[in-house]
Amino acid sequence: MGTTEQANRDAYAASREVLIFDTTLRDGEQSPGISLNTAEKLEIAHQLARLGVDVIEAGFPITSPGDFEAVQAIAREVTEPAPPIVAGLARTHVADIDAAWEAVRDAERPRIHTFISTSDIHIVHQLQSTREDVKGQARAAVAHAKQYLDDVEFSPMDATRSDVEFTAEVCQIAIDEGATTINIPDTVGYAMPHEFQAFLARLYELVPDLHGVTLSVHCHDDLGLAVANSFAGVLAGARQVECAINGIGERAGNASLEEIVMLLRTRHADIGLDTRVNTTELARSSRLVSRLTGYPVQPNKAIVGRNAFAHESGIHQDGVLKERTTYEIMDATTVGLQANSIVLGKHSGRHALRQALEEMGFHVEGQALNTAFRRFKEIADKKKALTAMDLEALVTDELREEISGFGLESFDVESSSERPPHARVSVTLPDGGTAEGSFTGDGPIDAVFAAIDAATGLQAKLRDFQIGAVTEGQDALGEVSVVVEVGGQSGSGQAVATDIIEAAARAYVRALSVAQTRSQRSDQSVGLPATAP
């Protein structure tokens, strides 16, 4: 085959591939109550690399030293099994772009993603500026980023509520300055699929140079149309979709990564497009993100929900038993929901635990292995066998321990049908000291939460409380998710334990720590310009 023919084939294959740009760690982390530390972000980024996403938007480096540190760590450490593109977000300000560059520069494949609003609503009310100024800022930002690296993405924010002619002018400027990806956001989730497709078709007409760069879409789910709009974008020619695991993100969230990926995979024969994603890692990615963010996945969530492959009606069960495809369009194993193969018990040693964790992709060494082993033994004493799902929950739970703030030292609850439940707790404080609290509540968990409030001196409002089990069976590990609000800041926490009251208490203490850290951070950032897109 000649080189031109080969080049044509490569170009054709590339045009059939949709790049997956994961923004779980940037837009996803902007969900209310989510606050991930660097270790947690790294763990998610490693899992995203295993999943095979093309781009990891690792954060917004100018916003805080913590965000910068996490983006830099991801850029430096996440290289296996294949180095993903690591992107840092930046407004058009020079300082933002410089911070994004410093954070991503050590990645094998760095990217700067810069954005500015093009809708008049944003230009007039938020930026308090003019269209001319926006054009100048877009030009200067892309030119500045190009001095550092080749891979520059530009987004005209709130594009779908912008004048298409003006958006086209701004995109043309970004391309002239060297942007290699143009991303069209439906920032407030307002578009309808046919409208979004027409908007992109018109952009292609107005900016023929768009054919020479990657067109990307970034859709929010305010009307529940994020995936539908992203797909409409793909049909219009977009070859990058920005999305997040479990669809987390600002307000109602972003397009759900697992849904867009499985749509393209399941309907590949009809659409003719696909992604590089290893779909068997989807379920695990979903569980990891859910645990570390404290955002539970609704049972009926497409692809990764607990019931996504469950059949309740007798007619359906009968059909599936005779032939799976009667009521299933996908095989649960293709999204990683296969049966647990790993089983450890109380006689398993440290070596067996380490090997099982390695098999699951967790590299746990030294002190972390000692702690994991101690927890494993405690749980194995109470529970006959631990499966891969239990180990995964346990290791993720340990990661969560690294949150600085409050910790649960001990608790004692008396619960009876004869008198109101009473709880006593001992809590470690951020300064290293301990405090005790006791309280009588409506139920044992209410009493524990009130006792923790008394010990920490915080007046928290409980916004959400969810209780579940990691696996089936009576001896399953209990899993609790809690969202609290302290001084106007929300925080979420999750914990697993064989005792559900212990899991609830630990989840509550973690949620308090996150809310407290966020309220301290927001006090420190008073006076800084608004940064969240």
Ligand code: KIV
């Ligand atoms: O929703 C949005 O417009 C964004 C941009 C920064 C792409 O998140």
Ligand code: ZN
């Ligand atoms: Zn967004």
